Amino acid sequence: MFREGPIVSEPQYICDVCGKKKPVSQMAGKCVKCGKYVCSECAKLKGDKVYCQKCAGACFIATAAYGTPMAFEIDLLREFRDKELEPNTIGRHIVKLYYTISPPIAHIISCSERMRALVRASLKPIVNHFKLKYIRQENS
Numbered sequence: 001m002f003r004e005g006p007i008v009s010e011p012q013y014i015c016d017v018c019g020k021k022k023p024v025s026q027m028a029g030k031c032v033k034c035g036k037y038v039c040s041e042c043a044k045l046k047g048d049k050v051y052c053q054k055c056a057g058a059c060f061i062a063t064a065a066y067g068t069p070m071a072f073e074i075d076l077l078r079e080f081r082d083k084e085l086e087p088n089t090i091g092r093h094i095v096k097l098y099y100t101i102s103p104p105i106a107h108i109i110s111c112s113e114r115m116r117a118l119v120r121a122s123l124k125p126i127v128n129h130f131k132l133k134y135i136r137q138e139n140s
Contacts, residue, residue, distance in 0.1 A: 015039035017052050031055055033082070046070060060099075060106035065119035067110075073123065076130040 010023035016036035028043030030036070033055035044051045059077050063069045085091030109115045 017042035060102040064106035064110035073127045
């Protein structure tokens with residue numbers, strides 16, 4: 001009825017986002033952008049890629065405008081951030097400023113369908129530019 005022997009427990013890891021100790025089965029993996037180890041509660045998954053909350057949801061204004069962080073347009077804007085802004089000092093400062101000021105702006109946008117439509121229309125030429133640019137780079 002009761003089996004004797006060693007108790008086998010699952011290895012524990014600490015989530016770099018929430019700081020909680022979790023069994024390996026509850027860890028989603030390593031963020032593909034920043035390298036943090038993320039539990040399944042803190043992780044944002046896109047396909048088979050794992051992102052921490054900061055790396056996945058950093059496009060606050062565009063996310064508010066499109067209604068989801070998984071929109072194709074937001075992927076293009078993230079690609080611009082990662083390829084054009086993050087590699088240089090001025091770009092990193094722009095991104096840091098954006099992370100500071102955009103959450104309250106995004107909240108205002110998300111509360112109004114008119115504002116969401118206006119922001120989508122404003123972003124359309126920018127998104128189209130990056131779509132052409134990054135598609136050309138992939139085909140080269």
